[in-house]
Amino acid sequence: MTFFQAFNEIKSKYPNNDLVIYELIFYLSKSVKSKEDFINKRNDEIDFDFATLILFANQYFIDKKPLGHIIKKTKFINLDLDIYDGILVPRNETELLCINAEKIINQIFSKQDNFNLVDLCCGTGNIAVYLKSKFNNANVFAIDINEIACVNTLHNSQKHNLSINVINGDYYDSIVNNKLKFDVIVMNPPYVALNELDETMTKYENRISFINSDDPNEFYYKVIDNYEKLINNKNNFLMAFEISSTQKNILESYLKNKSLHYQFLKDYSGKWRCLFIWNSNKEIIF
Numbered sequence: 001m002t003f004f005q006a007f008n009e010i011k012s013k014y015p016n017n018d019l020v021i022y023e024l025i026f027y028l029s030k031s032v033k034s035k036e037d038f039i040n041k042r043n044d045e046i047d048f049d050f051a052t053l054i055l056f057a058n059q060y061f062i063d064k065k066p067l068g069h070i071i072k073k074t075k076f077i078n079l080d081l082d083i084y085d086g087i088l089v090p091r092n093e094t095e096l097l098c099i100n101a102e103k104i105i106n107q108i109f110s111k112q113d114n115f116n117l118v119d120l121c122c123g124t125g126n127i128a129v130y131l132k133s134k135f136n137n138a139n140v141f142a143i144d145i146n147e148i149a150c151v152n153t154l155h156n157s158q159k160h161n162l163s164i165n166v167i168n169g170d171y172y173d174s175i176v177n178n179k180l181k182f183d184v185i186v187m188n189p190p191y192v193a194l195n196e197l198d199e200t201m202t203k204y205e206n207r208i209s210f211i212n213s214d215d216p217n218e219f220y221y222k223v224i225d226n227y228e229k230l231i232n233n234k235n236n237f238l239m240a241f242e243i244s245s246t247q248k249n250i251l252e253s254y255l256k257n258k259s260l261h262y263q264f265l266k267d268y269s270g271k272w273r274c275l276f277i278w279n280s281n282k283e284i285i286f
Contacts, residue, residue: 003043023071069085087149093267098131117140118141123153129156133162144168190216240276
């Protein structure tokens with residue numbers, strides 16, 4: 001069987017999913033690792049077990065197993081990241097959080113500034129690794145209560161030759177107990193409400209990645225209520241959070257009683273997804 005035949009065999013069963021099929025072939029093949037390779041070798045005999053390709057395709061399309069957990073890696077903005085078993089595969093929505101956080105950091109701090117940044121609930125380390133790659137002068141920390149997530153983050157930082165301080169512990173206590181202070185706090189916490197949790201979501205990714213409390217707003221309240229204990233300079237800082245669209249109105253009402261600048265942003269599908277809170281003498285443009 002040739003590469004082209006293998007591709008078409010899977011495509012006949014699962015049409016309109018070319019990109020996923022390519023990714024599965026690139027993962028299984030020793031010689032075909034790109035679309036260009038595929039075109040050049042489309043008439044060559046496959047160098048992998050076709051039954052495994054069928055298995056992986058069925059896992060993705062029927063069992064809804066995330067592609068990142070099948071091929072053990074994902075692309076996050078411009079970064080190739082490895083995914084450990086049970087760790088949440090970074091979603092596209094989080095790219096929006098990172099890109100806008102980068103934009104605001106560039107407005108608050110100068111290129112020469114040395115500032116402290118922390119990624120809370122770091123998972124694969126996608127946020128910490130991306131922002132460290134953009135701000136090499138930043139002293140970056142990543143914190144997660146899941147030990148495997150911490151190992152995954154450390155691995156991805158080393159893969160990209162970046163220095164990140166990884167702490168295994170509670171997202172809040174780890175900062176306070178270690179007497180740490182930050183200029184930028186970025187957080188993508190478990191924010192799925194208990195009554196919204198679909199058990200199929202946790203079949204391949206740890207339940208703690210989705211929900212860790214009866215009140216999914218608890219993470220935000222604790223950080224915002226205590227931000228002065230966590231921030232270096234209360235007159236010059238950024239907090240960037242990923243949220244659920246259902247949390248926007250609750251968090252907005254809560255923030256109206258705070259003397260803080262804030263802005264909500266929608267994701268690519270038009271749902272409220274990001275919350276940015278800052279204080280600076282500079283005008284922030286989104």
